[in-house]
Amino acid sequence: ETGVTQSPTHLIKTRGQQVTLRCSSQSGHNTVSWYQQALGQGPQFIFQYYREEENGRGNFPPRFSGLQFPNYSSELNVNALELDDSALYLCASSLRQGSYNEQFFGPGTRLTVL
Amino acid sequence: AQKVTQAQTEISVVEKEDVTLDCVYETRDTTYYLFWYKQPPSGELVFLIRRNSFDEQNEISGRYSWNFQKSTSSFNFTITASQVVDSAVYFCALSEAALDQTGANNLFFGTGTRLTVIP
Numbered sequence: 686e687t688g689v690t691q692s693p694t695h696l697i698k699t700r701g702q703q704v705t706l707r708c709s710s711q712s713g714h715n716t717v718s719w720y721q722q723a724l725g726q727g728p729q730f731i732f733q734y735y736r737e738e739e740n741g742r743g744n745f746p747p748r749f750s751g752l753q754f755p756n757y758s759s760e761l762n763v764n765a766l767e768l769d770d771s772a773l774y775l776c777a778s779s780l781r782q783g784s785y786n787e788q789f790f791g792p793g794t795r796l797t798v799l
Numbered sequence: 800a801q802k803v804t805q806a807q808t809e810i811s812v813v814e815k816e817d818v819t820l821d822c823v824y825e826t827r828d829t830t831y832y833l834f835w836y837k838q839p840p841s842g843e844l845v846f847l848i849r850r851n852s853f854d855e856q857n858e859i860s861g862r863y864s865w866n867f868q869k870s871t872s873s874f875n876f877t878i879t880a881s882q883v884v885d886s887a888v889y890f891c892a893l894s895e896a897a898l899d900q901t902g903a904n905n906l907f908f909g910t911g912t913r914l915t916v917i918p
Contacts, residue, residue, distance in 0.1 A: 687843070718905060727803075727890050727908030728844070741905055773842055788906065790836075790844040 687711060689778050689791035697797045698766050706761040706794045710778030716740075717759040718788060719751060722773040734759055735781055763796075771798045801826050803893050805909035812881050813917050819877045821914045822891030828852075833867065833874045834892040834906065844890070864916065883914045888913045 688711035698704050710717050716735045720728035728744035734753035747765040757778070763770055773795050777788035802825040824833065829833045829901045835847040847860065850867050858865050862882075877887055892906045 711831070720906075725891075725910070727910050728906070730905040730907070735904060775842075775844065777844075787846070787849070789846070792841060792843040795842070 686718070687789035688788050689776060689790065691774075691776055691791040691796060694792070695795045695797075697799065699799050700766055700768060702766050703764045704796060705763065706763075706774050706776075706796070707757060708759045708761070708776035708778070709789060710757045710776075711789050713787070714758075714778035714780045715757050716763070716779045716781045716786060717753055717757065717760045718777045718779070719759070719779065720775040721745070721770075722775060722793070723769075724772070766798045768798050771796060777784050791793055801825055801895060801907045802854075803907055805892050805912050806849035806852045807912045808910070809915070810860055811915045811917060814883060815880050817827045817877060817879050818827050818881055818914065819875055820891075820914070822874045822876070822909060824872050824874065824891070824893045826893060826895055828895040830895070832894040834890075834894070835865070835874075836892060836908075838888045838890060838911070840887070847876075847889075872915050878914075883916050884918050886914060886916045 690709045691706045718733040719731040721731055722728040731745050732742040733740050737753045750762045752760045773792045773793045775790050777790045779786040779788045804823045831852045833850045837845040837847055855867050863878045864877045888911045891909045892904050892909045
């Protein structure tokens with residue numbers, strides 16, 4: 686196990702609703718990245734947070750937003766949910782130091798939008 | 800632009816057979832990192848290996864081995880004497896040099912190869 690936890694495990698929402706997913710990073714890590722994995726696909730990078738600020742973003746609309754807290758935990762918020770938002774959402778934590786920072790993944794939150 | 804291609808969608812092998820998972824990547828960067836992850840049914844991505852673009856030395860770790868060839872932009876993964884516990888989806892991923900040299904790199908994944916090992 687990586688020490689990265691996510692909640693909830695599963696979630697069902699209806700189209701148009703808003704959702705908040707949570708991630709607790711591994712102890713000592715200061716960076717959190719979020720990925721969306723649609724069924725049968727590889728994970729896609731949503732964004733990354735470092736020192737409570739967004740630092741890098743993939744090709745996702747503004748209705749995907751996030752927060753990082755002083756304890757380095759993070760939230761992913763999605764507004765105006767669409768059916769295509771149904772996916773496994775993975776967070777990964779890392780410690781920013783040097784030229785590369787290994788990412789450790791949590792178990793994911795499976796979101797179903799009806 | 801970055802791209803990772805895993806042409807094999809699904810592979811089935813009988814236990815104890817060897818199996819090779821293919822990965823081809825595209826990048827314009829001269830410095831990059833390549834990865835293999837395993838995703839069992841539980842969903843958590845399990846890190847297997849990381850290689851940087853300057854290190855083409857092939858690696859063996861137990862039953863796992865990796866063949867990195869820059870000339871063909873390939874980073875293939877072989878499991879020797881496969882076991883039922885190897886059944887999972889395997890992802891190849893690419894990370895380019897840090898966006899702003901502070902480590903804000905992210906991972907670009909292929910679509911994965913589902914490996915089924917039959918007892």
